[in-house]
Amino acid sequence: MVKFKELLNKFEPFPFRDFRDEIKKGSYKKKSKFSYIGPDGEVYDIRNELNNLSGRKWLFFLNSIEITNYPTTGKESYGHELRKIHPSPKPPQLMKNIIEFFTKEGGWVFDPFMGVGGTLLGASLCRRNAVGIDISKKYIEVYKEVSKKLGLKEQITIVEDAKNIPLIFEDLGEFFDLILTDPPYCNMQARPKTGDKAKKRGKRFSTPFTTNPRDIGNINYNAYLQALKEIIEKAVQYLKKRKYIVIFIKDLQPDKNHHNMLHADIVSTLSEIRSLKFKGYKIWFDKAQNLYPFGYPFSYVSNQFHQFILIFRKEA
Structure with a gap:
Protein backbone atom coordinates (compact mmCIF):
# COMPACT_ATOMS: atom_id res chain seq x y z
CA MET A 1 0.00 0.00 0.00
CA VAL A 2 1.19 3.50 -0.86
CA LYS A 3 2.15 5.57 2.19
CA PHE A 4 1.50 9.31 2.19
CA LYS A 5 4.84 10.14 3.78
CA GLU A 6 6.67 8.50 0.88
CA LEU A 7 4.78 10.68 -1.61
CA LEU A 8 5.25 13.78 0.54
CA ASN A 9 9.03 13.40 0.35
CA LYS A 10 8.83 13.75 -3.44
CA PHE A 11 6.32 16.63 -3.43
CA GLU A 12 7.21 20.31 -3.70
CA PRO A 13 4.47 22.13 -1.75
CA PHE A 14 3.23 25.66 -2.12
CA PRO A 15 4.93 27.70 0.64
CA PHE A 16 2.91 28.85 3.62
CA ARG A 17 1.81 32.49 3.60
CA ASP A 18 0.09 34.41 6.40
CA PHE A 19 -0.88 38.02 5.70
CA ARG A 20 0.16 38.88 9.28
CA ASP A 21 3.79 38.25 8.40
CA GLU A 22 3.51 40.97 5.76
CA ILE A 23 2.23 43.41 8.38
CA LYS A 24 5.56 43.07 10.16
CA LYS A 25 7.31 44.06 6.94
CA GLY A 26 5.39 47.33 6.84
CA SER A 27 3.25 46.67 3.76
CA TYR A 28 0.01 47.15 5.77
CA LYS A 29 -1.09 50.44 7.35
CA LYS A 30 -2.43 50.35 10.91
CA LYS A 31 -6.05 51.50 11.28
CA SER A 32 -6.91 50.51 14.85
CA LYS A 33 -5.74 48.17 17.60
CA PHE A 34 -6.40 45.03 15.54
CA SER A 35 -7.15 46.36 12.05
CA TYR A 36 -4.79 47.09 9.19
CA ILE A 37 -5.36 48.36 5.67
CA GLY A 38 -3.69 46.12 3.10
CA PRO A 39 -2.04 47.09 -0.19
CA ASP A 40 -5.38 46.30 -1.88
CA GLY A 41 -7.25 48.81 0.29
CA GLU A 42 -9.08 46.05 2.18
CA VAL A 43 -9.22 45.93 5.99
CA TYR A 44 -7.60 42.95 7.72
CA ASP A 45 -7.76 41.82 11.36
CA ILE A 46 -4.53 40.49 12.90
CA ARG A 47 -6.55 38.09 15.08
CA ASN A 48 -7.55 36.12 11.98
CA GLU A 49 -5.89 32.74 12.34
CA LEU A 50 -8.19 30.94 9.91
CA ASN A 51 -7.51 32.51 6.51
CA ASN A 52 -5.99 35.44 4.63
CA LEU A 53 -9.27 37.17 3.83
CA SER A 54 -10.22 40.75 4.53
CA GLY A 55 -13.23 41.48 6.71
CA ARG A 56 -15.35 42.27 3.65
CA LYS A 57 -14.55 38.98 1.93
CA TRP A 58 -15.07 37.04 5.17
CA LEU A 59 -18.52 38.60 5.52
CA PHE A 60 -19.45 37.79 1.92
CA PHE A 61 -18.70 34.08 2.45
CA LEU A 62 -21.13 33.92 5.38
CA ASN A 63 -24.09 34.10 3.01
CA SER A 64 -25.88 30.77 3.51
CA ILE A 65 -26.86 30.57 -0.18
CA GLU A 66 -24.19 29.95 -2.80
CA ILE A 67 -25.60 30.57 -6.29
CA THR A 68 -23.44 29.65 -9.27
CA ASN A 69 -23.82 29.28 -13.00
CA TYR A 70 -20.40 28.08 -14.07
CA PRO A 71 -19.94 27.30 -17.78
CA THR A 72 -19.62 23.64 -18.76
CA THR A 73 -17.75 24.33 -22.00
CA GLY A 74 -14.69 26.34 -22.92
CA LYS A 75 -11.76 27.54 -20.84
CA GLU A 76 -13.86 28.64 -17.86
CA SER A 77 -15.30 25.13 -17.46
CA TYR A 78 -11.95 23.93 -16.12
CA GLY A 79 -11.95 20.69 -18.05
CA HIS A 80 -15.61 19.85 -17.50
CA GLU A 81 -15.70 18.01 -20.83
CA LEU A 82 -13.33 15.47 -19.25
CA ARG A 83 -14.52 15.67 -15.64
CA LYS A 84 -18.16 14.97 -16.59
CA ILE A 85 -17.29 11.26 -16.73
CA HIS A 86 -18.03 11.48 -12.99
CA PRO A 87 -21.76 11.58 -12.09
CA SER A 88 -21.31 14.62 -9.83
CA PRO A 89 -18.14 16.63 -10.59
CA LYS A 90 -17.74 19.69 -8.40
CA PRO A 91 -16.68 23.03 -9.95
CA PRO A 92 -13.05 23.85 -9.07
CA GLN A 93 -14.03 27.53 -8.74
CA LEU A 94 -16.53 26.72 -5.98
CA MET A 95 -14.04 24.48 -4.19
CA LYS A 96 -11.43 27.25 -4.43
CA ASN A 97 -13.75 29.70 -2.68
CA ILE A 98 -14.37 27.25 0.15
CA ILE A 99 -10.69 26.44 0.53
CA GLU A 100 -9.75 30.13 0.63
CA PHE A 101 -12.10 30.69 3.57
CA PHE A 102 -11.00 27.73 5.68
CA THR A 103 -7.22 27.82 5.08
CA LYS A 104 -4.27 30.11 4.59
CA GLU A 105 -2.09 29.97 1.49
CA GLY A 106 0.18 26.93 1.61
CA GLY A 107 -2.19 25.06 3.92
CA TRP A 108 -3.03 21.38 3.45
CA VAL A 109 -6.41 20.06 2.28
CA PHE A 110 -7.57 16.43 2.30
CA ASP A 111 -10.35 14.89 0.19
CA PRO A 112 -11.09 11.20 0.98
CA PHE A 113 -13.55 10.97 -1.96
CA MET A 114 -11.71 13.02 -4.56
CA GLY A 115 -13.48 11.71 -7.68
CA VAL A 116 -12.19 13.69 -10.67
CA GLY A 117 -10.46 16.19 -8.43
CA GLY A 118 -12.61 19.28 -8.00
CA THR A 119 -11.10 19.83 -4.55
CA LEU A 120 -7.54 19.32 -5.77
CA LEU A 121 -7.98 21.62 -8.75
CA GLY A 122 -9.50 24.24 -6.47
CA ALA A 123 -6.53 23.93 -4.12
CA SER A 124 -4.07 24.48 -6.96
CA LEU A 125 -6.02 27.55 -8.11
CA CYS A 126 -5.42 29.24 -4.73
CA ARG A 127 -1.94 27.89 -3.95
CA ARG A 128 -2.92 25.32 -1.35
CA ASN A 129 -1.57 21.80 -1.10
CA ALA A 130 -3.93 18.84 -1.32
CA VAL A 131 -4.16 15.08 -0.97
CA GLY A 132 -6.92 13.09 -2.64
CA ILE A 133 -7.96 9.47 -2.27
CA ASP A 134 -10.37 7.63 -4.52
CA ILE A 135 -11.27 4.01 -5.06
CA SER A 136 -11.38 4.63 -8.84
CA LYS A 137 -8.10 4.81 -10.75
CA LYS A 138 -10.04 6.05 -13.78
CA TYR A 139 -11.25 9.16 -11.98
CA ILE A 140 -7.78 9.98 -10.70
CA GLU A 141 -6.34 9.64 -14.20
CA VAL A 142 -8.96 12.12 -15.45
CA TYR A 143 -7.94 14.55 -12.71
CA LYS A 144 -4.30 14.30 -13.76
CA GLU A 145 -5.20 14.87 -17.40
CA VAL A 146 -7.26 17.96 -16.55
CA SER A 147 -4.57 19.31 -14.25
CA LYS A 148 -1.97 18.97 -16.98
CA LYS A 149 -4.26 20.50 -19.59
CA LEU A 150 -4.91 23.53 -17.38
CA GLY A 151 -1.25 23.92 -16.45
CA LEU A 152 -2.00 23.53 -12.75
CA LYS A 153 0.17 21.95 -10.09
CA GLU A 154 -0.58 18.23 -9.77
CA GLN A 155 -1.47 17.42 -6.19
CA ILE A 156 -0.91 14.14 -4.34
CA THR A 157 -3.33 11.37 -5.32
CA ILE A 158 -3.74 7.84 -4.01
CA VAL A 159 -5.87 5.05 -5.51
CA GLU A 160 -7.26 3.37 -2.42
CA ASP A 161 -10.35 2.62 -0.38
CA ALA A 162 -10.96 5.50 2.05
CA LYS A 163 -11.55 2.93 4.79
CA ASN A 164 -7.76 2.42 4.75
CA ILE A 165 -6.95 6.00 5.74
CA PRO A 166 -5.06 4.97 8.93
CA LEU A 167 -2.71 2.78 6.88
CA ILE A 168 -2.10 5.51 4.31
CA PHE A 169 -1.41 8.21 6.92
CA GLU A 170 0.47 6.01 9.36
CA ASP A 171 2.28 8.07 12.06
CA LEU A 172 1.21 11.34 10.44
CA GLY A 173 -0.50 13.04 13.37
CA GLU A 174 -2.72 16.12 13.05
CA PHE A 175 -1.53 17.42 9.70
CA PHE A 176 -4.40 18.86 7.63
CA ASP A 177 -5.93 22.33 7.81
CA LEU A 178 -9.16 21.33 6.08
CA ILE A 179 -11.05 18.23 4.98
CA LEU A 180 -13.24 19.06 1.99
CA THR A 181 -15.11 16.25 0.31
CA ASP A 182 -18.07 15.24 -1.82
CA PRO A 183 -18.92 11.62 -0.94
CA PRO A 184 -21.48 9.51 -2.79
CA TYR A 185 -25.03 10.43 -1.80
CA CYS A 186 -25.88 7.00 -0.47
CA ASN A 187 -26.89 4.79 -3.44
CA MET A 188 -28.57 7.59 -5.40
CA GLN A 189 -26.47 7.05 -8.53
CA ALA A 190 -26.90 3.28 -8.31
CA ARG A 191 -30.67 3.59 -8.68
CA PRO A 192 -32.27 3.22 -12.13
CA LYS A 193 -33.17 6.45 -13.95
CA THR A 194 -36.86 7.09 -14.53
CA GLY A 195 -39.15 9.38 -16.49
CA ASP A 196 -38.06 12.12 -18.83
CA LYS A 197 -34.50 12.13 -17.55
CA ALA A 198 -34.12 8.51 -18.57
CA LYS A 199 -35.60 9.22 -21.99
CA LYS A 200 -33.23 12.12 -22.55
CA ARG A 201 -30.24 9.98 -21.68
CA GLY A 202 -31.62 7.13 -23.75
CA LYS A 203 -31.27 4.73 -20.86
CA ARG A 204 -33.06 3.74 -17.68
CA PHE A 205 -30.28 1.82 -16.00
CA SER A 206 -28.25 3.19 -13.10
CA THR A 207 -25.10 5.31 -13.36
CA PRO A 208 -23.14 4.43 -10.20
CA PHE A 209 -19.84 6.09 -9.31
CA THR A 210 -18.18 2.69 -9.63
CA THR A 211 -19.24 -0.96 -9.72
CA ASN A 212 -16.84 -1.76 -6.88
CA PRO A 213 -18.74 -3.51 -4.04
CA ARG A 214 -16.51 -1.62 -1.55
CA ASP A 215 -17.82 1.71 -2.87
CA ILE A 216 -20.14 3.22 -0.24
CA GLY A 217 -22.24 4.57 -3.11
CA ASN A 218 -23.47 1.03 -3.71
CA ILE A 219 -24.91 0.20 -0.27
CA ASN A 220 -28.25 0.86 1.41
CA PRO A 254 -38.67 10.75 -0.02
CA ASP A 255 -40.37 7.37 -0.07
CA LYS A 256 -43.05 5.64 1.98
CA ASN A 257 -40.51 4.42 4.54
CA HIS A 258 -38.36 7.50 5.21
CA HIS A 259 -38.08 11.23 4.56
CA ASN A 260 -34.63 10.61 2.98
CA MET A 261 -33.29 13.99 4.06
CA LEU A 262 -29.78 12.62 3.86
CA HIS A 263 -28.16 15.85 5.01
CA ALA A 264 -30.10 15.75 8.30
CA ASP A 265 -29.29 12.10 8.94
CA ILE A 266 -25.61 12.74 8.21
CA VAL A 267 -25.53 15.65 10.67
CA SER A 268 -27.06 13.40 13.35
CA THR A 269 -24.72 10.51 12.57
CA LEU A 270 -21.49 12.50 12.38
CA SER A 271 -22.40 14.41 15.55
CA GLU A 272 -21.85 11.10 17.34
CA ILE A 273 -18.12 11.59 16.70
CA ARG A 274 -16.95 13.12 19.98
CA SER A 275 -14.41 15.51 18.51
CA LEU A 276 -16.78 17.00 15.90
CA LYS A 277 -19.25 19.84 16.35
CA PHE A 278 -21.75 20.79 13.66
CA LYS A 279 -21.38 24.51 12.85
CA GLY A 280 -24.05 25.00 10.19
CA TYR A 281 -24.42 24.75 6.44
CA LYS A 282 -24.51 26.58 3.16
CA ILE A 283 -26.88 25.72 0.33
CA TRP A 284 -25.37 25.52 -3.13
CA PHE A 285 -27.81 26.35 -5.93
CA ASP A 286 -26.36 25.28 -9.27
CA LYS A 287 -28.23 27.19 -11.97
CA ALA A 288 -26.49 25.25 -14.74
CA GLN A 289 -29.04 22.43 -14.52
CA ASN A 290 -32.13 21.53 -16.50
CA LEU A 291 -35.68 21.09 -15.26
CA TYR A 292 -37.32 17.68 -15.77
CA PRO A 293 -41.08 16.96 -15.45
CA PHE A 294 -40.67 14.36 -12.71
CA GLY A 295 -44.04 12.90 -11.69
CA TYR A 296 -45.97 14.66 -14.47
CA PRO A 297 -48.94 14.43 -14.83
CA PHE A 298 -49.65 12.42 -11.69
CA SER A 299 -47.83 13.75 -8.61
CA TYR A 300 -45.33 16.26 -7.23
CA VAL A 301 -41.69 15.19 -7.48
CA SER A 302 -39.11 17.89 -6.77
CA ASN A 303 -36.27 18.95 -9.03
CA GLN A 304 -33.46 19.21 -6.50
CA PHE A 305 -31.18 21.93 -7.82
CA HIS A 306 -29.53 22.50 -4.47
CA GLN A 307 -26.98 20.67 -2.39
CA PHE A 308 -26.07 21.09 1.25
CA ILE A 309 -22.55 22.09 2.22
CA LEU A 310 -22.31 20.77 5.79
CA ILE A 311 -19.70 22.38 8.03
CA PHE A 312 -18.21 20.73 11.12
CA ARG A 313 -15.29 21.74 13.33
CA LYS A 314 -12.88 19.54 15.24
CA GLU A 315 -13.02 20.74 18.82
CA ALA A 316 -10.66 18.33 20.54
Missing part, protein backbone atom coordinates in the same frame (compact mmCIF):
# COMPACT_ATOMS: atom_id res chain seq x y z
CA TYR A 221 -29.16 3.98 3.39
CA ASN A 222 -28.44 2.86 6.95
CA ALA A 223 -25.28 0.98 6.02
CA TYR A 224 -24.11 4.06 4.12
CA LEU A 225 -24.51 6.33 7.15
CA GLN A 226 -22.40 4.04 9.31
CA ALA A 227 -19.75 3.55 6.60
CA LEU A 228 -19.46 7.31 6.08
CA LYS A 229 -19.18 7.88 9.82
CA GLU A 230 -16.40 5.29 10.03
CA ILE A 231 -14.42 6.98 7.24
CA ILE A 232 -14.91 10.52 8.56
CA GLU A 233 -13.96 9.43 12.07
CA LYS A 234 -10.71 8.04 10.70
CA ALA A 235 -10.03 11.13 8.59
CA VAL A 236 -10.60 13.54 11.47
CA GLN A 237 -7.67 12.00 13.34
CA TYR A 238 -5.39 13.78 10.87
CA LEU A 239 -7.16 17.15 11.03
CA LYS A 240 -5.71 19.87 13.24
CA LYS A 241 -7.74 20.97 16.25
CA ARG A 242 -10.26 23.78 15.66
CA LYS A 243 -10.04 23.18 11.92
CA TYR A 244 -12.98 22.30 9.71
CA ILE A 245 -14.46 19.46 7.72
CA VAL A 246 -16.80 20.47 4.89
CA ILE A 247 -19.04 17.89 3.21
CA PHE A 248 -21.27 18.21 0.12
CA ILE A 249 -24.51 16.24 0.35
CA LYS A 250 -27.68 15.98 -1.72
CA ASP A 251 -30.96 14.58 -0.39
CA LEU A 252 -32.76 11.64 -1.95
CA GLN A 253 -36.41 11.75 -2.95
Whole structure:
Protein backbone atom coordinates (compact mmCIF):
# COMPACT_ATOMS: atom_id res chain seq x y z
CA MET A 1 0.00 0.00 0.00
CA VAL A 2 1.19 3.50 -0.86
CA LYS A 3 2.15 5.57 2.19
CA PHE A 4 1.50 9.31 2.19
CA LYS A 5 4.84 10.14 3.78
CA GLU A 6 6.67 8.50 0.88
CA LEU A 7 4.78 10.68 -1.61
CA LEU A 8 5.25 13.78 0.54
CA ASN A 9 9.03 13.40 0.35
CA LYS A 10 8.83 13.75 -3.44
CA PHE A 11 6.32 16.63 -3.43
CA GLU A 12 7.21 20.31 -3.70
CA PRO A 13 4.47 22.13 -1.75
CA PHE A 14 3.23 25.66 -2.12
CA PRO A 15 4.93 27.70 0.64
CA PHE A 16 2.91 28.85 3.62
CA ARG A 17 1.81 32.49 3.60
CA ASP A 18 0.09 34.41 6.40
CA PHE A 19 -0.88 38.02 5.70
CA ARG A 20 0.16 38.88 9.28
CA ASP A 21 3.79 38.25 8.40
CA GLU A 22 3.51 40.97 5.76
CA ILE A 23 2.23 43.41 8.38
CA LYS A 24 5.56 43.07 10.16
CA LYS A 25 7.31 44.06 6.94
CA GLY A 26 5.39 47.33 6.84
CA SER A 27 3.25 46.67 3.76
CA TYR A 28 0.01 47.15 5.77
CA LYS A 29 -1.09 50.44 7.35
CA LYS A 30 -2.43 50.35 10.91
CA LYS A 31 -6.05 51.50 11.28
CA SER A 32 -6.91 50.51 14.85
CA LYS A 33 -5.74 48.17 17.60
CA PHE A 34 -6.40 45.03 15.54
CA SER A 35 -7.15 46.36 12.05
CA TYR A 36 -4.79 47.09 9.19
CA ILE A 37 -5.36 48.36 5.67
CA GLY A 38 -3.69 46.12 3.10
CA PRO A 39 -2.04 47.09 -0.19
CA ASP A 40 -5.38 46.30 -1.88
CA GLY A 41 -7.25 48.81 0.29
CA GLU A 42 -9.08 46.05 2.18
CA VAL A 43 -9.22 45.93 5.99
CA TYR A 44 -7.60 42.95 7.72
CA ASP A 45 -7.76 41.82 11.36
CA ILE A 46 -4.53 40.49 12.90
CA ARG A 47 -6.55 38.09 15.08
CA ASN A 48 -7.55 36.12 11.98
CA GLU A 49 -5.89 32.74 12.34
CA LEU A 50 -8.19 30.94 9.91
CA ASN A 51 -7.51 32.51 6.51
CA ASN A 52 -5.99 35.44 4.63
CA LEU A 53 -9.27 37.17 3.83
CA SER A 54 -10.22 40.75 4.53
CA GLY A 55 -13.23 41.48 6.71
CA ARG A 56 -15.35 42.27 3.65
CA LYS A 57 -14.55 38.98 1.93
CA TRP A 58 -15.07 37.04 5.17
CA LEU A 59 -18.52 38.60 5.52
CA PHE A 60 -19.45 37.79 1.92
CA PHE A 61 -18.70 34.08 2.45
CA LEU A 62 -21.13 33.92 5.38
CA ASN A 63 -24.09 34.10 3.01
CA SER A 64 -25.88 30.77 3.51
CA ILE A 65 -26.86 30.57 -0.18
CA GLU A 66 -24.19 29.95 -2.80
CA ILE A 67 -25.60 30.57 -6.29
CA THR A 68 -23.44 29.65 -9.27
CA ASN A 69 -23.82 29.28 -13.00
CA TYR A 70 -20.40 28.08 -14.07
CA PRO A 71 -19.94 27.30 -17.78
CA THR A 72 -19.62 23.64 -18.76
CA THR A 73 -17.75 24.33 -22.00
CA GLY A 74 -14.69 26.34 -22.92
CA LYS A 75 -11.76 27.54 -20.84
CA GLU A 76 -13.86 28.64 -17.86
CA SER A 77 -15.30 25.13 -17.46
CA TYR A 78 -11.95 23.93 -16.12
CA GLY A 79 -11.95 20.69 -18.05
CA HIS A 80 -15.61 19.85 -17.50
CA GLU A 81 -15.70 18.01 -20.83
CA LEU A 82 -13.33 15.47 -19.25
CA ARG A 83 -14.52 15.67 -15.64
CA LYS A 84 -18.16 14.97 -16.59
CA ILE A 85 -17.29 11.26 -16.73
CA HIS A 86 -18.03 11.48 -12.99
CA PRO A 87 -21.76 11.58 -12.09
CA SER A 88 -21.31 14.62 -9.83
CA PRO A 89 -18.14 16.63 -10.59
CA LYS A 90 -17.74 19.69 -8.40
CA PRO A 91 -16.68 23.03 -9.95
CA PRO A 92 -13.05 23.85 -9.07
CA GLN A 93 -14.03 27.53 -8.74
CA LEU A 94 -16.53 26.72 -5.98
CA MET A 95 -14.04 24.48 -4.19
CA LYS A 96 -11.43 27.25 -4.43
CA ASN A 97 -13.75 29.70 -2.68
CA ILE A 98 -14.37 27.25 0.15
CA ILE A 99 -10.69 26.44 0.53
CA GLU A 100 -9.75 30.13 0.63
CA PHE A 101 -12.10 30.69 3.57
CA PHE A 102 -11.00 27.73 5.68
CA THR A 103 -7.22 27.82 5.08
CA LYS A 104 -4.27 30.11 4.59
CA GLU A 105 -2.09 29.97 1.49
CA GLY A 106 0.18 26.93 1.61
CA GLY A 107 -2.19 25.06 3.92
CA TRP A 108 -3.03 21.38 3.45
CA VAL A 109 -6.41 20.06 2.28
CA PHE A 110 -7.57 16.43 2.30
CA ASP A 111 -10.35 14.89 0.19
CA PRO A 112 -11.09 11.20 0.98
CA PHE A 113 -13.55 10.97 -1.96
CA MET A 114 -11.71 13.02 -4.56
CA GLY A 115 -13.48 11.71 -7.68
CA VAL A 116 -12.19 13.69 -10.67
CA GLY A 117 -10.46 16.19 -8.43
CA GLY A 118 -12.61 19.28 -8.00
CA THR A 119 -11.10 19.83 -4.55
CA LEU A 120 -7.54 19.32 -5.77
CA LEU A 121 -7.98 21.62 -8.75
CA GLY A 122 -9.50 24.24 -6.47
CA ALA A 123 -6.53 23.93 -4.12
CA SER A 124 -4.07 24.48 -6.96
CA LEU A 125 -6.02 27.55 -8.11
CA CYS A 126 -5.42 29.24 -4.73
CA ARG A 127 -1.94 27.89 -3.95
CA ARG A 128 -2.92 25.32 -1.35
CA ASN A 129 -1.57 21.80 -1.10
CA ALA A 130 -3.93 18.84 -1.32
CA VAL A 131 -4.16 15.08 -0.97
CA GLY A 132 -6.92 13.09 -2.64
CA ILE A 133 -7.96 9.47 -2.27
CA ASP A 134 -10.37 7.63 -4.52
CA ILE A 135 -11.27 4.01 -5.06
CA SER A 136 -11.38 4.63 -8.84
CA LYS A 137 -8.10 4.81 -10.75
CA LYS A 138 -10.04 6.05 -13.78
CA TYR A 139 -11.25 9.16 -11.98
CA ILE A 140 -7.78 9.98 -10.70
CA GLU A 141 -6.34 9.64 -14.20
CA VAL A 142 -8.96 12.12 -15.45
CA TYR A 143 -7.94 14.55 -12.71
CA LYS A 144 -4.30 14.30 -13.76
CA GLU A 145 -5.20 14.87 -17.40
CA VAL A 146 -7.26 17.96 -16.55
CA SER A 147 -4.57 19.31 -14.25
CA LYS A 148 -1.97 18.97 -16.98
CA LYS A 149 -4.26 20.50 -19.59
CA LEU A 150 -4.91 23.53 -17.38
CA GLY A 151 -1.25 23.92 -16.45
CA LEU A 152 -2.00 23.53 -12.75
CA LYS A 153 0.17 21.95 -10.09
CA GLU A 154 -0.58 18.23 -9.77
CA GLN A 155 -1.47 17.42 -6.19
CA ILE A 156 -0.91 14.14 -4.34
CA THR A 157 -3.33 11.37 -5.32
CA ILE A 158 -3.74 7.84 -4.01
CA VAL A 159 -5.87 5.05 -5.51
CA GLU A 160 -7.26 3.37 -2.42
CA ASP A 161 -10.35 2.62 -0.38
CA ALA A 162 -10.96 5.50 2.05
CA LYS A 163 -11.55 2.93 4.79
CA ASN A 164 -7.76 2.42 4.75
CA ILE A 165 -6.95 6.00 5.74
CA PRO A 166 -5.06 4.97 8.93
CA LEU A 167 -2.71 2.78 6.88
CA ILE A 168 -2.10 5.51 4.31
CA PHE A 169 -1.41 8.21 6.92
CA GLU A 170 0.47 6.01 9.36
CA ASP A 171 2.28 8.07 12.06
CA LEU A 172 1.21 11.34 10.44
CA GLY A 173 -0.50 13.04 13.37
CA GLU A 174 -2.72 16.12 13.05
CA PHE A 175 -1.53 17.42 9.70
CA PHE A 176 -4.40 18.86 7.63
CA ASP A 177 -5.93 22.33 7.81
CA LEU A 178 -9.16 21.33 6.08
CA ILE A 179 -11.05 18.23 4.98
CA LEU A 180 -13.24 19.06 1.99
CA THR A 181 -15.11 16.25 0.31
CA ASP A 182 -18.07 15.24 -1.82
CA PRO A 183 -18.92 11.62 -0.94
CA PRO A 184 -21.48 9.51 -2.79
CA TYR A 185 -25.03 10.43 -1.80
CA CYS A 186 -25.88 7.00 -0.47
CA ASN A 187 -26.89 4.79 -3.44
CA MET A 188 -28.57 7.59 -5.40
CA GLN A 189 -26.47 7.05 -8.53
CA ALA A 190 -26.90 3.28 -8.31
CA ARG A 191 -30.67 3.59 -8.68
CA PRO A 192 -32.27 3.22 -12.13
CA LYS A 193 -33.17 6.45 -13.95
CA THR A 194 -36.86 7.09 -14.53
CA GLY A 195 -39.15 9.38 -16.49
CA ASP A 196 -38.06 12.12 -18.83
CA LYS A 197 -34.50 12.13 -17.55
CA ALA A 198 -34.12 8.51 -18.57
CA LYS A 199 -35.60 9.22 -21.99
CA LYS A 200 -33.23 12.12 -22.55
CA ARG A 201 -30.24 9.98 -21.68
CA GLY A 202 -31.62 7.13 -23.75
CA LYS A 203 -31.27 4.73 -20.86
CA ARG A 204 -33.06 3.74 -17.68
CA PHE A 205 -30.28 1.82 -16.00
CA SER A 206 -28.25 3.19 -13.10
CA THR A 207 -25.10 5.31 -13.36
CA PRO A 208 -23.14 4.43 -10.20
CA PHE A 209 -19.84 6.09 -9.31
CA THR A 210 -18.18 2.69 -9.63
CA THR A 211 -19.24 -0.96 -9.72
CA ASN A 212 -16.84 -1.76 -6.88
CA PRO A 213 -18.74 -3.51 -4.04
CA ARG A 214 -16.51 -1.62 -1.55
CA ASP A 215 -17.82 1.71 -2.87
CA ILE A 216 -20.14 3.22 -0.24
CA GLY A 217 -22.24 4.57 -3.11
CA ASN A 218 -23.47 1.03 -3.71
CA ILE A 219 -24.91 0.20 -0.27
CA ASN A 220 -28.25 0.86 1.41
CA TYR A 221 -29.16 3.98 3.39
CA ASN A 222 -28.44 2.86 6.95
CA ALA A 223 -25.28 0.98 6.02
CA TYR A 224 -24.11 4.06 4.12
CA LEU A 225 -24.51 6.33 7.15
CA GLN A 226 -22.40 4.04 9.31
CA ALA A 227 -19.75 3.55 6.60
CA LEU A 228 -19.46 7.31 6.08
CA LYS A 229 -19.18 7.88 9.82
CA GLU A 230 -16.40 5.29 10.03
CA ILE A 231 -14.42 6.98 7.24
CA ILE A 232 -14.91 10.52 8.56
CA GLU A 233 -13.96 9.43 12.07
CA LYS A 234 -10.71 8.04 10.70
CA ALA A 235 -10.03 11.13 8.59
CA VAL A 236 -10.60 13.54 11.47
CA GLN A 237 -7.67 12.00 13.34
CA TYR A 238 -5.39 13.78 10.87
CA LEU A 239 -7.16 17.15 11.03
CA LYS A 240 -5.71 19.87 13.24
CA LYS A 241 -7.74 20.97 16.25
CA ARG A 242 -10.26 23.78 15.66
CA LYS A 243 -10.04 23.18 11.92
CA TYR A 244 -12.98 22.30 9.71
CA ILE A 245 -14.46 19.46 7.72
CA VAL A 246 -16.80 20.47 4.89
CA ILE A 247 -19.04 17.89 3.21
CA PHE A 248 -21.27 18.21 0.12
CA ILE A 249 -24.51 16.24 0.35
CA LYS A 250 -27.68 15.98 -1.72
CA ASP A 251 -30.96 14.58 -0.39
CA LEU A 252 -32.76 11.64 -1.95
CA GLN A 253 -36.41 11.75 -2.95
CA PRO A 254 -38.67 10.75 -0.02
CA ASP A 255 -40.37 7.37 -0.07
CA LYS A 256 -43.05 5.64 1.98
CA ASN A 257 -40.51 4.42 4.54
CA HIS A 258 -38.36 7.50 5.21
CA HIS A 259 -38.08 11.23 4.56
CA ASN A 260 -34.63 10.61 2.98
CA MET A 261 -33.29 13.99 4.06
CA LEU A 262 -29.78 12.62 3.86
CA HIS A 263 -28.16 15.85 5.01
CA ALA A 264 -30.10 15.75 8.30
CA ASP A 265 -29.29 12.10 8.94
CA ILE A 266 -25.61 12.74 8.21
CA VAL A 267 -25.53 15.65 10.67
CA SER A 268 -27.06 13.40 13.35
CA THR A 269 -24.72 10.51 12.57
CA LEU A 270 -21.49 12.50 12.38
CA SER A 271 -22.40 14.41 15.55
CA GLU A 272 -21.85 11.10 17.34
CA ILE A 273 -18.12 11.59 16.70
CA ARG A 274 -16.95 13.12 19.98
CA SER A 275 -14.41 15.51 18.51
CA LEU A 276 -16.78 17.00 15.90
CA LYS A 277 -19.25 19.84 16.35
CA PHE A 278 -21.75 20.79 13.66
CA LYS A 279 -21.38 24.51 12.85
CA GLY A 280 -24.05 25.00 10.19
CA TYR A 281 -24.42 24.75 6.44
CA LYS A 282 -24.51 26.58 3.16
CA ILE A 283 -26.88 25.72 0.33
CA TRP A 284 -25.37 25.52 -3.13
CA PHE A 285 -27.81 26.35 -5.93
CA ASP A 286 -26.36 25.28 -9.27
CA LYS A 287 -28.23 27.19 -11.97
CA ALA A 288 -26.49 25.25 -14.74
CA GLN A 289 -29.04 22.43 -14.52
CA ASN A 290 -32.13 21.53 -16.50
CA LEU A 291 -35.68 21.09 -15.26
CA TYR A 292 -37.32 17.68 -15.77
CA PRO A 293 -41.08 16.96 -15.45
CA PHE A 294 -40.67 14.36 -12.71
CA GLY A 295 -44.04 12.90 -11.69
CA TYR A 296 -45.97 14.66 -14.47
CA PRO A 297 -48.94 14.43 -14.83
CA PHE A 298 -49.65 12.42 -11.69
CA SER A 299 -47.83 13.75 -8.61
CA TYR A 300 -45.33 16.26 -7.23
CA VAL A 301 -41.69 15.19 -7.48
CA SER A 302 -39.11 17.89 -6.77
CA ASN A 303 -36.27 18.95 -9.03
CA GLN A 304 -33.46 19.21 -6.50
CA PHE A 305 -31.18 21.93 -7.82
CA HIS A 306 -29.53 22.50 -4.47
CA GLN A 307 -26.98 20.67 -2.39
CA PHE A 308 -26.07 21.09 1.25
CA ILE A 309 -22.55 22.09 2.22
CA LEU A 310 -22.31 20.77 5.79
CA ILE A 311 -19.70 22.38 8.03
CA PHE A 312 -18.21 20.73 11.12
CA ARG A 313 -15.29 21.74 13.33
CA LYS A 314 -12.88 19.54 15.24
CA GLU A 315 -13.02 20.74 18.82
CA ALA A 316 -10.66 18.33 20.54
